[in-house]
Structures are given as C-alpha cells and as structure tokens.
Amino acid sequence: MTKKERGYLTELYYFALSFFVYGFLGWCTEVAYAAAKQGKFVNRGFLNGPICPVYGIGVGVVVQFLTPVENNLVLLYISSTILVTVIEGITGFLLEKIFHNKWWDYSEQPLNIGGYVCVLFSLIWGVFCVLIVKIIHPLIYKVLTMIPLVLGIVVMACLAVGLLADLYVTASGILKMNRRLEAMEKIAAELKELSDKVGENIYENVMEGMEFREEKKARIEELKAKYEEMAENRTKVGERLVKAFPKMQVGQHKEIFEELRERIKRSK
Missing domain, CATH: 1.20.58 (Methane Monooxygenase Hydroxylase; Chain G, domain 1)
Incomplete structure (x- = not known):
C-alpha cells in the first residue's frame, strides 16, 4: 500500500469516527433545544438511538473539506453555510421522497427554500461550523488520535451495526x-x-x-x-x-x- 493510499484510509477512518461523534453531539443539541422549548425530554432524532446522522455527515463534510481554508474566516463561513444548507436540503428532500413524509418544514419562516431549508438558520449554522473547525474539532481530533487503531475500528464496527439495525x-x-x-x-x-x-x-x-x-x-x-x-x-x-x-x-x-x-x- 502506498503512502498516499494509507493517507486516504486514515482520513476515511477519522471521518467515520467523527461521524459518530458529531452525530451524537448533534442529537444532544436537538434534545437540549427541545427540552428548553418544551420543558421535558424529547428524543429529537430521526432514529431511535442517540444519534442524528445529518449532523454527523454535515459537520464531517465541513471539517473534511474546509479545514484547509480555516485561516480565511470569510471563506470558511460562506463555504460552511452553503455546505450545511445543501446537505440539509438534500436530506429533507430525499427523506420526503423515500417515506412520503416531510420531517421538518420551514415554510412559515422567511427566506425558506421549499420548506427544506431556511437561510436564517443556515447563517446561524455557518457560525457554529466556524467555531467547530477553529476550536472544537482540533480538540476532538486530538482525543480521537489517542484511541488505539484496533479499538477504534472495533468500536466503529459495533456502532455501525447498531446504526444499521436502528x-x-x-x-x-x-x-x-x-x-x-x-x-x-x-x-x-x-x-x-x-x-x-x-x-x-x-x-x-x-x-x-x-x-x-x-x-x-x-x-x-x-x-x-x-x-x-x-x-x-x-x-x-x-x-x-x-x-x-x-x-x-x-x-x-x-x-x-x-x-x-x-x-x-x-x-x-
């Protein structure tokens, strides 16, 4: 295996680990938001388990592709906003086409696109993505690198099986x-x-x-x-x-x- 191929596998490995980390943190964020709004616990995930895959994919993609431009805050913010908007829009569209249900609807919000995304919320998520790339992800990545490779693969495989079953x-x-x-x-x-x-x-x-x-x-x-x-x-x-x-x-x-x-x- 060439050095370049090993580099790709390493990136894929950490992307997969990050998917579960940010999917869980996204679920925690949704639960906290619902608790503050409704005054009680509500499992806000699409799945039964404590994970929101759209967060795992969205943040993972932002971190993977936008870390190289982290020093350009304007470009990082604009790119993050566009990426999370596209991911949320595609996710909402596909879920509706597959299950014939619309899981969230921004139709009552200004500057919404088909009810799938809302520009105002996207702008807010752009700010969070900048914070994640600049502050949060370096800390999380450091922790992930401390996990032994074999253990990381085993844990990831178990989580993947649980995710598919869910x-x-x-x-x-x-x-x-x-x-x-x-x-x-x-x-x-x-x-x-x-x-x-x-x-x-x-x-x-x-x-x-x-x-x-x-x-x-x-x-x-x-x-x-x-x-x-x-x-x-x-x-x-x-x-x-x-x-x-x-x-x-x-x-x-x-x-x-x-x-x-x-x-x-x-x-x-």
Whole structure:
C-alpha cells in the first residue's frame, strides 16, 4: 500500500469516527433545544438511538473539506453555510421522497427554500461550523488520535451495526405507520359511504329499509371499532417521530394523520 493510499484510509477512518461523534453531539443539541422549548425530554432524532446522522455527515463534510481554508474566516463561513444548507436540503428532500413524509418544514419562516431549508438558520449554522473547525474539532481530533487503531475500528464496527439495525427498525416503523394511515383512510371513506346510504334509505323510506339499515348499522359499528383500535394501537416508532418532529407533514392521508397527532398530544 502506498503512502498516499494509507493517507486516504486514515482520513476515511477519522471521518467515520467523527461521524459518530458529531452525530451524537448533534442529537444532544436537538434534545437540549427541545427540552428548553418544551420543558421535558424529547428524543429529537430521526432514529431511535442517540444519534442524528445529518449532523454527523454535515459537520464531517465541513471539517473534511474546509479545514484547509480555516485561516480565511470569510471563506470558511460562506463555504460552511452553503455546505450545511445543501446537505440539509438534500436530506429533507430525499427523506420526503423515500417515506412520503416531510420531517421538518420551514415554510412559515422567511427566506425558506421549499420548506427544506431556511437561510436564517443556515447563517446561524455557518457560525457554529466556524467555531467547530477553529476550536472544537482540533480538540476532538486530538482525543480521537489517542484511541488505539484496533479499538477504534472495533468500536466503529459495533456502532455501525447498531446504526444499521436502528435504521431498519425506524424505516419499518415509518412504512408501517404509512400503511396504517392508508387503512384508516379507507375505513373512514367506507364509513362515510355507509352513513350516506343509511341516510338515503331513511329519507326514501323504502319497504326493506329497516332490514337494510340494521345490516348497515352493524357494519358501521364494526368499522368504527376497527378504526378506533388502529388509532389507539399506534407504533412506538411512529408516535416517537410525531413527538420528535412537531412540524412533520405527510404527503398523503393528511386528515387522518392530524387526528392521530391530536390523539398523541392528548395522551401525554
């Protein structure tokens, strides 16, 4: 292996370690912000575990590519702001396309782009990135270099396995929540259709109306019970995500989702 190749592997190794460090610190930041705003602990991560991958990737990329320009504060700030904006925008867009849900929404904020990013917040994150590159990362990097290589690889492998497992569980929970919303919307549509038919028969007063109404009423009660059961038996992942992302928007089944959101609020 050439010296250049060893250099690339070393950079990749520390980038991976930094990903988990900054992913965890990002999660801590989100939790602290939510605690200050709501007065209680809320797991603000997309995943169940204490890590926000977007922070790990965002800060890791900033540190990796912008350290060479750290002495030029203006260039460092502008480049950091652009990078974190692009990463947040791409992440939000991809998550919405994959899961059909919008996890955060800046639409009510001025200077937002598609609701995925907000220029004002990006400017603030640019300041934090400068502080990270100039002050925080040198300290963290020094600590990381003190970890024996073999131990670092083992720890990183364990964390990677845990991250993949968490990602699988979270993705499964989201897809299950989406299927539940779809099923509940179908039940709601059938309930409306049956109610309309019962009303029409009462109005028209047809001869077989009584028998028809009793049959339909039984079906209505069955559907209501099934709807209520589905609404109350929520998945833990889905409920956590609704609490973690108060601005979360769904692409489909919006009315049903808003009803579930209100139920979750009342169940606190």
